[in-house]
Amino acid sequence: MNVADFGDRYRERVWENHFAEDFERDVAAGLRATNKSIPSKYLYDALGSALFEAIVLLPEYDLPRRENALLERHASRIVDRSNGRLRLLELGSGSSQKTRTLIGAAIERHESVEYTAIDISLEAVRDAAAQLLDRYPQVEVRALAGDYFQVLGEVAPQPATLALFLGSNLGNYPGERGVALLRALRGALAPSDALLLGVDVRKDRESMERAYNDSIGVTAAFSKNVLARVNRDLGAEIDLQNFNHLARFDEGTGSVESYLVADRAAAYSLGGGRGAANFAAGERIHIESSHKFTREELRELAAACGFVERAYLPDGEAAFALALWERADDADRRAPASAHFE
């Protein structure tokens, strides 16, 4: 099954990227800095994406199951937004597995649906598109392969759009970066368009940390794969055995921060004349922030980015929530703002 089999039900655009140069520059700078880091977007090469798909099956990582249950419960209300055809516009669509619930509900409500998927991984959007087009004859897919910030600036607003940012992906964009991303997304929406966020909620430390420290080490493999990728793609010589995965909730940032920690002091060549990265024993490389939201924080974020909360839908244990926002302007005249769906 290939996207080419679906004629004009499938369109794609691929943004020129400088991925190889960016990766080289970010890794060389990040591993030689005093506070070492590698941006989390580099976690998702082919192996990283496959490992992430395994993570969502782990009993400890219950976020996807909670999110799926909420989507199934509320999908028909969420997509009931217009009389005409709905456009679903998803950021970081990945395998688009969860999106199926909303696509199914949108077809029931609107008969057909346009699904625009933005993902940095062209393989991921193509694979997901082929499966969706095969399964749903009523769907047209537009695949936009590039970085969010590249792509969103060029997505024209189209009335009756429901944007999706699921999987607590927003949590990987803490602080100003999240604000910038949501403002860029707002620019691609028309008045009264909506945004559905799936967010992991702040709870007790043990539950939050358990999700990132599974007992069979899949999350550790996902983390360490970023160093394996540095070795593979840059010809670096980092000894993976010297690093351990660590994920801790940080009260200060409100996020579970994931690191790779060097066991002993070492210096590793970064390959290709890029010099060496020196590690002290116990030194950390920051690789991901997974922010845990409170409802108040979300409301403040919505206001800062030009949205207003229309519904807040926590699961039974208040461990995960869907937040439905509307693009502000005329929406803020229609108070009261928020509702709980039954």
Ligand SMILES: C[S@@+](CC[C@H](N)C(=O)[O-])C[C@H]1O[C@@H](n2cnc3c(N)ncnc32)[C@H](O)[C@@H]1O
């Ligand atoms: C954690 S997965 C989530 C997939 C799916 N939405 C879910 O909830 O299961 C994150 C997805 O976002 C994509 N991604 C990460 N950073 C990105 C960026 N800066 N621009 C575009 N896509 C990005 C990755 O390729 C990956 O498919």
